[in-house]
Amino acid sequence: MxxxxxxxxxxxxxxxxxxxxxxxxxxxxxxxxxxxxxxxxxxxxxxxxxxxxxxxxxxxxxxxxxxxxxxxxxxxxxxxxxxxxxxxxxxxxxxxxxxxxxxxxxxxxxxxxxxxxxxxxxxxxxxxxxxxxxxxxxxxxxxxxxxxxxxxxxxxxxxxxxxxxxxxxxxxxxxxxxxxxxxxxxxxxxxxxxxxxxxxxxxxxxxxxxxxxxxxxxxxxxxxxxxxxxxxxxxxxxxxxxxxxxxxxxxxxxxxxxxxxxxxxxxxxxxxxxxxxxxxxxxxxxxxxxxxxKTDNKTTGEKMAKAPAMEPGSSEMPAGTPAAATAGTRLGGEPLGIVEMDNVIPKLYEDLIEAEANSLGWYFHAESARPNLGFAENYGGFYHMSYDGLADNPVGSAINAVLVPLLFIFCDKAKIPFNNLIRVRLGMFAKTPIDVEYHNPHVDFYVPHNVALYYVNDSDGDTVVFNETSDQIDLEQSARHANEKKFTQLKRISPKKGRMMAFDGRHYHASMHPM
Missing domain, CATH: 3.40.50.150 (Vaccinia Virus protein VP39)
Incomplete structure (x- = not known):
């Protein structure tokens, strides 16, 4: 020097x-x-x-x-x-x-x-x-x-x-x-x-x-x-x-x-x-x-200045204000609609994400929501952690390079402010001949955050968003509430390749395997 x-x-x-x-x-x-x-x-x-x-x-x-x-x-x-x-x-x-x-x-x-x-x-x-x-x-x-x-x-x-x-x-x-x-x-x-x-x-x-x-x-x-x-x-x-x-x-x-x-x-x-x-x-x-x-006119954009989360197979990503929001849907008493958008990206981009997802290393969880919480039934599935911002040394896997731009494009089209990225997690469920309405309801984080899901391929395993929120039901109560079938459905979203959705992460939600 x-x-x-x-x-x-x-x-x-x-x-x-x-x-x-x-x-x-x-x-x-x-x-x-x-x-x-x-x-x-x-x-x-x-x-x-x-x-x-x-x-x-x-x-x-x-x-x-x-x-x-x-x-x-x-x-x-x-x-x-x-x-x-x-x-x-x-x-x-x-x-x-x-x-x-x-x-x-x-x-x-x-x-x-x-x-x-x-x-x-x-x-x-x-x-x-x-x-x-x-x-x-x-x-x-x-x-x-x-x-x-x-x-x-x-x-x-x-x-x-x-x-x-x-x-x-x-x-x-x-x-x-x-x-x-x-x-x-x-x-x-x-x-x-x-x-x-x-x-x-x-x-x-x-x-x-x-x-x-x-x-x-x-x-x-x-x-x-x-x-x-x-x-x-x-x-x-x-x-x-x-x-x-x-x-x-x-x-x-x-x-x-x-x-x-x-x-x-x-x-x-x-x-x-x-x-x-x-x-x-x-x-x-x-x-x-x-x-x-100081204002009574709180816009959706102001409401979304919270820490978001990200999951594909479905894929969770930050979410926010509604673009093609479901009419009449309200989250947690706040004027936030469930965002649904098809054809977010070109087909060539969709195909690239699907090909990359098929080449990943996948890991099995015996319970895809929250293990060891006391659910009456467990529903296993595969996952790939593409990015975990809460880890001591967060490092993204290769597929993150195509998922993060997808997030930017979605937020831009939906007019959703982007604040922060907590996690990018891919989930995959095998075709299973078990006839249930949905897997175990859960929230990803018990702090304010938002969730976006991107569907990598076509499937009949719906995502279910429930009316109940983490403000009303805490972690310890959630398994009992699920076992007693007390969760009430707010909306079901069917997977479709290229579809993306977003919602307030305080809402309990559940995956479902293809039949």
């Missing part, structure tokens, strides 16, 4: 900012979209405080437009000259609203990088460096802020790390994860109690995908899902990795909700470079609760 890491980082960023001068007009589409997203999150009354991390030349945003929505705008960067230039281009009447902070090491780590890479230590010990590094950045800025935006800064930090130590260094993977962890915690650490963060990052470049031929009417969410599914993304910017920084941290998971993708959209960075960009919104749960308390 070179001793002048900080100096080198500053020089590289200054050079990048200088090379961008003269290309402001190419940013126009990106600038308009990002400005729109930021302005939409401004507090009412124009008295809010905005923090832009990695502002640089500020070509990413329209500072004059934002000055009309915020009382203070704080520009943060390692390059002070770039910030001065940005302020000079703002209308004179708005310059007093701009506050410059430079040089600020937004990584919180450049001056310690040399020591870290020489350290012989276990991977887990790197996590101890995250909180102090984030705290150094937070302490350097006059927070809290109503809105905090990372302006495509994450990949710049990752590129600087790559240039400094190279991807063959034994500490590279650990430090790459540390950079992400610190950056997310800088954003959360700067937020006011009701604030919202927006981590905006480039995901893919035209160097690996021909973004120059993408038309103005292209479905960019589908493109993003496709690129994520095949791994054609910048590793550190993967939405699963970034959201995991909050959902795997008990403290952050209890305090914040995550929603993505915001966007995506295309960013023309100069005459030769194009990026696919998306955002991840981080919002305070306490702030959202206060907002809900």
């Amino acid at each position: 070179k001793p002048n890491t900080v100096t080198r980082a500053i020089q590289d960023q200054v050079e990048a900012n200088r090379s961008g001068m003269g290309h402001a007009e190419t940013f126009a589409g990106h600038r308009a979209r990002l400005t729109q997203e930021i302005a939409a999150r401004a507090p009412a009354g124009g008295k809010g405080r905005l923090c832009l991390l990695g502002a640089g030349n500020a070509f990413d945003v329209d500072l004059d437009a934002l000055a009309a929505r915020f009382n203070e705008i704080h520009l943060v960067d390692i390059d002070g000259a770039a910030l001065e230039g940005a302020r000079s281009r703002v209308l004179p009447g708005a310059r007093g609203q701009l506050h410059l902070h430079a040089p600020v090491d937004i990584s919180g780590s450049w001056d310690r990088l040399g020591e870290w890479v020489r350290r012989e230590t276990q991977v887990d010990s790197w996590r101890a460096e995250v909180a102090p590094a984030a705290a150094r950045v937070v302490a350097a800025l006059p927070g809290p802020f109503d809105v905090v935006v990372s302006c495509c800064m994450l990949t710049q930090l990752q590129l600087a790390l790559l240039q400094e130590i190279g991807d063959r260094h034994p500490a590279f993977e650990s430090l790459r994860g540390l950079m992400n962890a610190v950056h997310v915690r800088v954003i959360t650490g700067l937020l006011a109690p009701s604030g919202r963060g927006l981590l905006v990052t480039d995901l893919t470049t035209d160097e690996t995908y021909p973004l120059d031929v993408v038309g103005p009417d292209a479905d960019l969410q589908k493109l993003m899902a496709d690129l994520v599914s095949v791994g054609n993304v910048i590793h550190a910017a993967h939405p699963g990795l970034l959201s995991a920084e909050i959902r795997r941290d008990p403290v952050l998971a209890a305090a914040f909700n995550v929603r993505f993708p915001v966007g995506p959209w295309l960013w023309h960075n100069g005459p030769e470079r194009i990026f696919l960009v998306y955002g991840m919104e981080i919002s305070s749960k306490a702030g959202e609760a206060q907002t809900r308390d």
